[in-house]
Amino acid sequence: GAVVSQHPSWVICKSGTSVKIECRSLDFQATTMFWYRQFPKQSLMLMATSNEGSKATYEQGVEKDKFLINHASLTLSTLTVTSAHPEDSSFYICSARRTGNEKLFFGSGTQLSVL
Amino acid sequence: LAKTTQPISMDSYEGQEVNITCSHNNIATNDYITWYQQFPSQGPRFIIQGYKTKVTNEVASLFIPADRKSSTLSLPRVSLSDTAVYYCLVGDKAAGNKLTFGGGTRVLVKP
Numbered sequence: 001g002a003v004v005s006q007h008p009s010w011v012i013c014k015s016g017t018s019v020k021i022e023c024r025s026l027d028f029q030a031t032t033m034f035w036y037r038q039f040p041k042q043s044l045m046l047m048a049t050s051n052e053g054s055k056a057t058y059e060q061g062v063e064k065d066k067f068l069i070n071h072a073s074l075t076l077s078t079l080t081v082t083s084a085h086p087e088d089s090s091f092y093i094c095s096a097r098r099t100g101n102e103k104l105f106f107g108s109g110t111q112l113s114v115l
Numbered sequence: 116l117a118k119t120t121q122p123i124s125m126d127s128y129e130g131q132e133v134n135i136t137c138s139h140n141n142i143a144t145n146d147y148i149t150w151y152q153q154f155p156s157q158g159p160r161f162i163i164q165g166y167k168t169k170v171t172n173e174v175a176s177l178f179i180p181a182d183r184k185s186s187t188l189s190l191p192r193v194s195l196s197d198t199a200v201y202y203c204l205v206g207d208k209a210a211g212n213k214l215t216f217g218g219g220t221r222v223l224v225k226p
Contacts, residue, residue, distance in 0.1 A: 006158070034213055043202070044159070044216040093158045104149070104214060106158030 003027060004096050006107025013084055014115055021079045021110045023094030029074035030096035034104075035067075038091040050077040084114040119203045119217040126223045133190040135220050137203030140184045148179060148186045151202045153219070159202060163188070190222075198224045 003026040013019050023033055031052045036044040048069055049057040056069035066088075068080040077096075081088055094107040120138040127133045139148065147166050151159035163170055165177040165186070176189040190197060200219040206212055 004158075036216070043218050046213060046215055049213050091156065095158070103161045103164070104151075106151075106160070109156065109158045111156065 004094065004105045004107045006094050006110055008110060009108060010111040010113075012113045012115065015085050016083055019081045019084055019112060021081075021092055021094070021112075023077045023079070023096070023107050025075045025096045025098075025105070028096075028098040030077075030098065031074060033071060033077040033094055033096045035069065035077075035079050036093045036095065038093060038109075040091075044093060047079075052077075081112065084112070086114045088112065089114045119205055121201075121203055121217060121220045123218065124221040124223070126225060127193055128225050129194055130192050133193050133197070133222060133224075135188045135190075135201055135203075135222070136185055137188070137217075138185050139203070139205045142183050142205050143207070145207045146205045147207070148177065148183075149204045149206070149214070150175070150177065150188045151204065153200045153202065162201070193222075193224045195224050195226060198222060 005024045005026050007022045011019055033050040035047045037047050038044045046059050047062045050069045050071040052071045052074050058064045066082055068082060071077040089112055091109050091111050093109045095104050097104045147164055149164040150162040152162050153159040163172055163175045163177045165179050167179050167183060170177045178187040200221050202216050202219040204214045206214045
């Protein structure tokens with residue numbers, strides 16, 4: 001089955017620094033990837049849709065300058081949390097769907113802790 | 116996007132069948148119903164998907180009535196390892212079509 005790899009699985013950083021999270025589709029091409037954020041004991045909240053070769057589409061209330069998304073190739077999307085603050089601490093998850101496949105494949109998630 | 120409503124939590128015992136019903140009253144004609152399972156600190160995992168009637172795979176069954184305004188995920192003979200959060204999602208199959216998660220159902224399987 002299709003695999004989506006997410007890296008790193010966890011990261012601890014100081015307030016004010018930027019953190020980059022990578023999401024790769026290992027055995028298929030993904031023209032579209034999705035980024036979610038999940039707080040403890042809550043559901044996944046869609047942050048943005050990452051489109052290969054074009055700008056990401058952000059959900060209402062998500063700051064595009066805060067959460068930079070780059071989808072430079074058909075197998076890689078990155079999410080950069082800029083100038084991270086403690087309130088950005090969360091579990092970030094990416095997903096991708098192969099064209100013609102009904103399933104949405106998820107990465108294993110990245111736990112971000114901002115001190 | 117079609118909104119889904121699920122019970123917040125359910126308790127069960129090993130070996131029992133667990134049925135989780137999801138309401139999606141405003142499901143669109145092109146929408147499919149997909150269920151995912153999520154363990155703590157992991158990404159969701161696909162369980163099953165259907166459009167109408169009944170779908171069965173090696174881990175679960177999905178029952179969808181004719182009006183498609185609800186669906187029921189059935190987990191036969193659960194084990195402790197089935198303790199997880201189960202999400203019902205409704206959306207179009209198109210690759211670029213986003214899926215929005217509802218609250219999910221937290222299933223606790225007891226020994």
